[in-house]
Structure formats: structure tokens, C-alpha cells
Amino acid sequence: MKKMVLTSLLAASALVGVVAVHAQSATPAASATPAAGAPQIGDFGFDIAGMDRSIAPGNDFYGYAGGTWGKQTAIPADKSSFGAFDVLADLSRTRTHDILEAQKATGSKIGTAYATYLDTAAIDARSLAPIKPWLTRIAGLTDKAGYPALLAEADRMGIRGPFGGGVGQDAKQPSLYALGLRQGGLGLPDRDYYLDAKFAPQKAAYQAHIAKMFTLAGEANAEARAKAIVDYETGIATVSWTRVESRDANKTYNKMIVADLTKSAPGFAFATYFKDIGTPVDTVIVGQPTAIAGIAKAIADAPIGVLRDQLLMRSLDAYADVLPTAFDQENFAFYGTTLSGTPQQAVRWKRAVDFTSGALSDDVSQLYVKQYFPPETKAAADQLVKNIITAMNARIEKLSWMAPETKAKAHAKLAAFTPKIGYPSQWHDYGALTIKPGDAYGNQMRANAWQHDWNVAKLGKPLMRWEWGMTPMTVNAYANPVMVEIVFPAAILQPPFFDPKADLAVNYGGIGAVIGHEMSHHFDDQGAKFNARGELADWWTPTDVANFKALTEKLAAQYDAYEPLPGVHVNGHLTLGENMADLAGLTVAYDAYHKALGGKAAPMIDGFTGDQRFYLGWSQVWRRNYREAQLKKQLVTDPHSPSEQRADIVRDMDPWYAAFSPAPAGKLYLAPDARVRVW
Structure with a gap:
């Protein structure tokens, strides 16, 4: 179903896009000790068994960190690619399924929407009757007026x-x-x-x-x-x-x-x-x-x-999914199989969950967060955000290419940030949305109309700063430059991204770098055009802009050279903002990790140093296998680079070289003067 844009006229930047935290007063966590209890993944939050140690880190860090996982992990038949995001998305969908199954018997709005979407026999029995009046309206158009x-x-x-x-x-x-x-x-x-x-x-x-x-x-x-x-x-x-x-x-x-x-x-x-x-x-x-x-x-x-x-x-x-089965199957055959390579359509209950979560997002979300987002997870994530903001402030102060007056404004922009963690501070009211049993087409049409009407009714009204562009069940995150905010839904605050019981290094290499990624979008080649009030305005000096462009052009050229498929390259300028955010996010997360150690040396765990575990944690979240058709489509349409190239951003970071000692002849090795250092 159609989702109206809830953010700005400039699209927010997601990872795969309330109380303000003032960076000047943020303090790092006092302890570097993982929370009591066992992490969900491995001994310290990382899947060692998924590594391929026959690969030299300097030749292919992505393969070294997750090559065995890649060889042993099949892409499910109903997916065009598969990785850590999908594992959590499946978990989120299963949890939501259980919620909606329980709601079916109550006669609630979300239970009715879900049950009606599931009833394909009723949809088939009605044939094209529900959409016929609209098709007749189209056929009746006789002149362009x-x-x-x-x-x-x-x-x-x-x-x-x-x-x-x-x-x-x-x-x-x-x-x-x-x-x-x-x-x-x-x-x-x-x-x-x-x-x-x-x-x-x-x-x-x-x-x-x-x-x-x-x-x-x-x-x-x-x-x-x-x-x-x-x-x-x-x-x-x-x-x-x-x-x-x-x-x-x-x-x-x-x-x-x-x-x-x-x-x-x-x-x-x-x-x-x-x-x-x-x-x-x-x-x-x-x-x-x-x-x-x-x-x-x-x-x-x-x-x-x-x-x-x-x-x-x-x-x-x-409306193919709420029309007779033949339309649904043909729609998937083209958009799912031909364009993305997905062999099999997702079973109906999964799509019913997605429909209901889209049509009545906040009604479903409230039940989800009550059950699956404990306060301690939110508190730990809040602290991590503060630590990353502190690290970003310190990085800005050390920049040699940015003028002092611009640095002052950059600090002010960080101080103006609104981090949103887990779920919105208030919810939409769907009282005006009618959901009818047995009317799947009508339910989808009315849900679309509700979202449209809500969107256009904003004209002339005060800004709704509480509104989110993602549900808490979404495994993603985003930065919105005009809101000066970074947003992290509940569903991404789970392993492998974040586990309060995991090693600190893995958490900072995972969710810490994700937080830094979204934060840095406010200072990337587009986000940097918005000031501390979220206004599209020039606040960098011309020299700052020139210096910044010279650095980012080096990164664009680096990514232009990547060839994920024979003859098909990454578009370095299309993916520039996301690649910069990966580099910046990982850079500030590394600083924040060392600050959180409180001056102590990180312990060795399972033979890995703290810095090694930090970079392994980063690569772990980007594990992904692709179908070729999907990868081809991504390289044309997606501002995000493929997962392997995202993981390999480590080659631009000096501490990675110290951690893994890659040979100068290695494929990833960059001479010190060739490494891109923006932040």
C-alpha cells in the first residue's frame, strides 16, 4: 500500500532515514564491562563460527569476518537478498503476527484488517467487483480537461x-x-x-x-x-x-x-x-x-x-494484492521475480502483517513496544547516543579543514539534535478510518485515503515534531535534516546491532556506528547544507566547502572503482552520502568506544583485541547474500552501496591497519596518503 511521506520535502536519509540531548553536557558511560549474563550471539556478541580465517583481512575483510556465514546461508525463497536486517525483520514480523492473531478474536480494528486481508477466498469470490466502479471512472475519461x-x-x-x-x-x-x-x-x-x-x-x-x-x-x-x-x-x-x-x-x-x-x-x-x-x-x-x-x-x-x-x-x-489471485501472482512475477530475482512470494500471513502494520501503524506499534521494548534497552541506547554525540563534538574540534567559525556552528547543530529512540512520544488516532470485515480492497483504499488526508491536512498547522517516518517494528534508522533529528526504531536495537549483554566493542562497532552514521548524515554532502534550525542555508565558508568536496570526491572515486558484478560498478556519487556516513559513523564510534573504556585497556576475548572486535562487530551487521537481479537493481537505484563495500570502508581507517596488520600487497590496503579522512 502507498505510504505518504511523513518527513520533509527532502527525503530523510535511512540506514539501508522527545528530549533533545545537548552534546556539551553528555558524559560517557563509566564502565566498559558488558552487562551480566550471556550475549545472544557467540561468547561476546560476535559469530566467530561465521568467519573464514583462510581469507586475509587485508584482501577481503568482509569475507574474513563473515565468509563462512555467506557460504552456509541460503537466501529464503521469498527474499531477494538476506542478511542481519532480514533476520530481525522476520523476528519483528513474527512477533507482530502473534499480536495480530490474538487480536482477530477481539473484533478490534487491527484484528479485522488483518483477518480480512488473509481471506483470499473472499477476495477471489468478489472478483473485480470492488474495483469496478473505479475502473469505470477511468474508462469514462473522454477529454484531458x-x-x-x-x-x-x-x-x-x-x-x-x-x-x-x-x-x-x-x-x-x-x-x-x-x-x-x-x-x-x-x-x-x-x-x-x-x-x-x-x-x-x-x-x-x-x-x-x-x-x-x-x-x-x-x-x-x-x-x-x-x-x-x-x-x-x-x-x-x-x-x-x-x-x-x-x-x-x-x-x-x-x-x-x-x-x-x-x-x-x-x-x-x-x-x-x-x-x-x-x-x-x-x-x-x-x-x-x-x-x-x-x-x-x-x-x-x-x-x-x-x-x-x-x-x-x-x-x-x-491493488493487485487485494484483487483476485491471478492479479497478485502476475504482479509478483514481474516486480518480485523478474526485477528482483525472488523465486517465491511471501506467504499471505507475512503480507497481512505488513498491510496491517502500514494501514494502522500506531495501533499495532503500541502493542508491540509494550511487549518487546523494555525500558532498560531504551536507557542503554540513550546513553550510547550521548557518547557518540560527545565523540562527534571532539572530532569536529580537531578538524584541520574546517574554519573555527564553522566549527562553532557545527557544535551548535549537534546541541540542537533530537534523538528519538524506540517509539514516538504520541500516537496517531485512526478513529476516522473505517475498516470493514470482508472488504480487503475497501480497507486498503480507505487506509490510503486516511494517510493522504492526514498528510495534506498539515498545511497551515503547527509542526508535528512527534511524528515518525518509521514504525517501531522497522529494522532501520534515519536522519531527518529539517527536523535536526536521528531516529532509531525499537526493532533495530537488538543483536547483532545492540545487545546490553555483549562486549562493549561489538556494540560500538554495531549500533554505535549506526548511531554515528545517522548523526553524520547531518554533516554529509547534503545534510551539511542544513543549519542548526534545519534550514537549507549556507553556513560553511567557501573554503570549507571546497576542502570538503576535495575529500569526498576521493571517496566517490574509491567507490566508483568497485565492481560487485562483472562490468557493473558502484556509482560513487549516488552512494556518496551513505558511504560518507559509514566512514564518519565508524570513526566517531571508535572514538566513543575508547572513551567508554575509561582509560583502561580492553581485555583480550577469544584471542581478539578490543579494536579487532570493534571492526568485526561492524562487518557482522552487513552480512548479506544477494540474488543477482536484486544486486543489479540496487546498483542502479539505491543510494546505499552493497554490503561488502560498506563493510570494507574500514580500509580508510588508520586504527584498522594497526588492528589487523594487512599486507601492503593486499587488495584493501591503501597507503596512508590515499586513505580518505573526512572526520
């Missing part, structure tokens, strides 16, 4: 159109909400899938998928109409910005009067569209102006039948 209003209705239903966006914080006035508009209109994962010859098989399969869905819906001339849609979207891809261009916070902030937008992008009635989606605004923040103009022209040039057909296709895909 009615197209914006129909798109607005589709948007409320969670159906993607030629434009994306929503209501979020104004990046230059973050205390205010504003409407944002971004490029859209593609059914494939990226513009490259339309324009790059190496994706020709996927493009052909997409056209076949459209034809199959049309045939299932009883539509005539399916193949010709499918080709027309793909041709139309190829034109949109041609004018779309690349992902590298679209991650630039300055280039994507273009506040425009709606009348001026209409002049610069003729061919689409934006004022009508904004009014009908519930945002009758005078101004809008446009993400990619030339792309928006190009899409408007494509709409103006396209036959009305093609516009109808694209909306029909988007509708069938958006």
Missing part, C-alpha cells in the same frame, strides 16, 4: 501518477509545511531501465506484464496498448533527472508560484490538480523543474487513451 481531477482522486487512493510529492516541511522555512512536487510517471525502477540497452530484457518483460494484467482484466488489444504505455513512459524517462541530480538539496529546492509553474510547464492544469488533492496553494516547491515541464509536455502530446491506460495499469498494480 478531466485528467487532473482523476489523477487527484487516484493520488488519494495511493495510485502513482506522473507526479510525486506531498506535504512536508519547507526546507528553507522548516517550521512551516509546504506542498512539494517531484517527477514520477515510471513503472520501472529507474529511467535507466528505459534508456540503457542492458535493461532491454526487463523493459520487454514490463511490456509483457502490462499486457498480461490488461488481459486478466478483460481488456481488448492488450499488447498494442501495453506498447503504447511503455513508449509514453520512455519519453518521460528521457526528460527525468538522474538519481544523482535528484539528491542535490539545492537543485531540488525550487519554490514557484503555481501560475508560474503552469507557464513553465504547459500542458497540465496544476492549479486544478492541487485543489483536487486537497492543497489549493499559491506556491509549490518543485524538485526537478525541467523534468516536470517535460512530463507536462508528454501528457499534452499523449493520446487520451494512453493516459487512461497508464492509470488503469497503475491501479491494477497498486
